[in-house]
Amino acid sequence: MAIAMACVLAAVSLVVTGPAPSASAAAGFRVSGTKLLDARGAQFVMRGASHGHAWYTGQTQVWADMKNLGANTIRVVLTAGRYGYTSAAEVSAIIGRCKSYKLVCVLENHDTTGYGDQSGAQTLNDAATYWLNVKSALVGQEAYAIINIGNEPFGNNIASQWTSATKSAIQRLRAGGLQHTLIVDAPNWGQDHQWIMRNNAWDVLSADSQRNTVFSVHMYGVYDTAAEVYNYLDSFHTAGLPLIVGEFGHWHSDGAVDEDAIVNHANYRGTGWLAWSWSGNGSGVEYLDMVYGFNAGSRTWWGDRLIYGTNGWKQTSKQATVYN
Numbered sequence: 110m111a112i113a114m115a116c117v118l119a120a121v122s123l124v125v126t127g128p129a130p131s132a133s134a135a136a137g138f139r140v141s142g143t144k145l146l147d148a149r150g151a152q153f154v155m156r157g158a159s160h161g162h163a164w165y166t167g168q169t170q171v172w173a174d175m176k177n178l179g180a181n182t183i184r185v186v187l188t189a190g191r192y193g194y195t196s197a198a199e200v201s202a203i204i205g206r207c208k209s210y211k212l213v214c215v216l217e218n219h220d221t222t223g224y225g226d227q228s229g230a231q232t233l234n235d236a237a238t239y240w241l242n243v244k245s246a247l248v249g250q251e252a253y254a255i256i257n258i259g260n261e262p263f264g265n266n267i268a269s270q271w272t273s274a275t276k277s278a279i280q281r282l283r284a285g286g287l288q289h290t291l292i293v294d295a296p297n298w299g300q301d302h303q304w305i306m307r308n309n310a311w312d313v314l315s316a317d318s319q320r321n322t323v324f325s326v327h328m329y330g331v332y333d334t335a336a337e338v339y340n341y342l343d344s345f346h347t348a349g350l351p352l353i354v355g356e357f358g359h360w361h362s363d364g365a366v367d368e369d370a371i372v373n374h375a376n377y378r379g380t381g382w383l384a385w386s387w388s389g390n391g392s393g394v395e396y397l398d399m400v401y402g403f404n405a406g407s408r409t410w411w412g413d414r415l416i417y418g419t420n421g422w423k424q425t426s427k428q429a430t431v432y433n
Contacts, residue, residue, distance in 0.1 A: 137251025138213075138290035140321050140351045145290065145381065147213075148252035148431040155213070155353055155381030156426035157182030158399060158415070161389045162203065163192045163219060165403070169206065171387055174405035176210040179422035181429060183207060184215040184257065184355070184383045189239035191220035191229055200246035204254050211432040214250075215292065215383065217257035223298060226264025233262050233278040241285045248286070252431050255290045256282070257355065261327060263296035265303075271296035272309040276316035283318045291322045294355060299327025307341070310350050325355030327385075328371055330363025335370035346378050353381040358397045359411055368414065376420040384415050 137148050147153040157180040160171045164186070175183055185203055187195040195203075200216065207214035218239055224230040236259035240247070247254060258278050263271050275293050282291065293313065295301035306313075306324060314322050324345065332338050345352035354375055359368040375382045388403045390396075399412030408416070416422045 136288070137253070138255055138321075139319075140290065140323060142349050143346055143351055144379070145323060145351060145353075147429045151430040152379070153181075153213070153381075153429050154379055154425070154427065155182040155215070155383055156180060156422050157184060157212070157215075158384040159184040159186060159217075159356065159386040161186045161386060163188040163195060165389050166199075168389070168403050170405075171403065172206045172210045172212060174400075175387065176212055178405060178416050179426045180212065181422075181426045182213040182215055182381070182383060184217055186219045186260075187216055187239075189218055189220050189231070189235065189242075191231060195243075197243040197246040200243045204246065204250050208253050211428055213429050214254040215257050216254055217260050217292075219260045221259030221262040223264040224262055225267035225270070226298075230264075231259075233259050233274045234281070236262070237278040237281040237285075240282055240287065244285065244287065247289065251289050255292060255323075256287065257292040257294065257325065258282070259294065261294050261296075261299040265297055268296035268303055268305055271305050272312060275313050279313070279317045279322060288319060288321070291317070292325050292353070292355065293322060294325045294327065297331075298329075299325070299356060300329060300331040301326050301341075302331045307344055310345070310348070314350065323351045323353055325353050328354055328357040329361035329366055332357075332371065333365050333367055335367050335374075338367055338370040339374050342374055342378050342380055346380075353383065355383055356385040357382065358385055359414070360396055361394070369419075372415070372418070372420045376425050384411075 139146050144152050160183055162185045204214050218236040220231040221236050222230055295306040297303055301307055310324055354371055357371050359366050385397055388398045388400050390398050398409055401407040
C-alpha cells in the first residue's frame with residue numbers, strides 16, 4: 110500500500126519509444142506489446158485485489174470469496190523477513206489454492222516497500238534473492254503465477270536508483286532460471302510522480318532477456334483528477350508498453366483519488382487493475398477494506414464499487430483461458 114507524498118502531475122509527454130517487445134518463450138503468461146497473454150495466447154486483463162496473506166496467513170477463505178464475487182486475479186502479499194517469512198512450501202500451497210479456485214496468482218514481496226524512506230525496507234536485490242530461494246515452488250507454474258518482484262520498492266529520497274536496481278533484479282531472476290512474467294512496481298511509493306518508471310520503461314524492458322515484464326503504477330492521492338489518470342495510462346498505451354494499476358484506492362493519506370476514472374479508463378484501454386485491498390487494513394486506513402472482517406457477505410462501499418459498480422468485476426472480469 111502506498112503512503113506517498115501528494116504531487117500534481119503535469120501534462121504528459123510521451124515516453125521514448127523503441128521496438129515492440131517480443132513474446133516470451135516462457136511456458137505461461139507473456140507480454141505482447143501492451144497486452145498480457147495467458148498460456149493459451151488469449152489476452153488476459155487482471156481484475157482483482159490484494160490480500161494481506163503475510164499478516165493473515167489463516168484467512169484462506171479469501172480465494173473462494175474473491176472468485177465467487179467475480180475476480181480473476183488475486184495479488185498475494187508475501188514476506189522474506191520483514192513481516193515473517195513465506196516459505197517455499199507456503200508459496201506452493203498459495204499457488205495450489207489459486208489453481209483450485211481458477212484465479213491467477215500475482216505473488217508480491219512486500220519487504221521492499223518504501224526503501225530509502227522507511228526503516229527496515231529491503232532492497233530489490235534482497236527480493237530477487239528471496240524469489241530464487243523459493244524457486245522450487247515457482248518453476249512449472251508459469252501459466253498460473255506471476256512474480257511481482259517487490260512492492261513499492263523505492264520511496265522518494267533515492268527514487269533515481271529505481272531503473273538500475275530494477276534492471277539488475279530482473280537479470281538476476283532470468284539468470285537464475287525464472288521465466289515467469291514479472292511485474293515491477295514504480296518508485297515514489299508506487300505512484301511514479303517523478304515519471305522515473307514511465308521515462309525509463311523501455312530501458313527496463315530491454316534488460317529482460319525474455320521481454321516479459323509488466324509495469325505497475327499504484328494510484329492514490331497523486332491521481333486525484335481524471336486527466337492525471339488518463340495521461341498516465343495513455344502514455345504507456347501510446348508507447349506500446351504493458352501496464353497495470355497494481356494498487357489503488359478511493360482515498361488515502363495523500364488525499365482523494367479519482368477511482369471512477371481509474372476503473373473506467375482502464376476498461377477502455379484494456380488495462381488490468383488490482384485494488385487495495387480485500388480486508389484487514391489498520392492504522393487508520395480501514396476505509397480501504399473491501400469487506401468487513403474478511404466476511405464476503407459484509408461488503409463496504411469500496412467493495413461494492415469494485416465488484417458491482419460500472420466496469421467492476423462483475424461486468425469486466427474474464428477467467429484466464431488456461432482454466433477453461
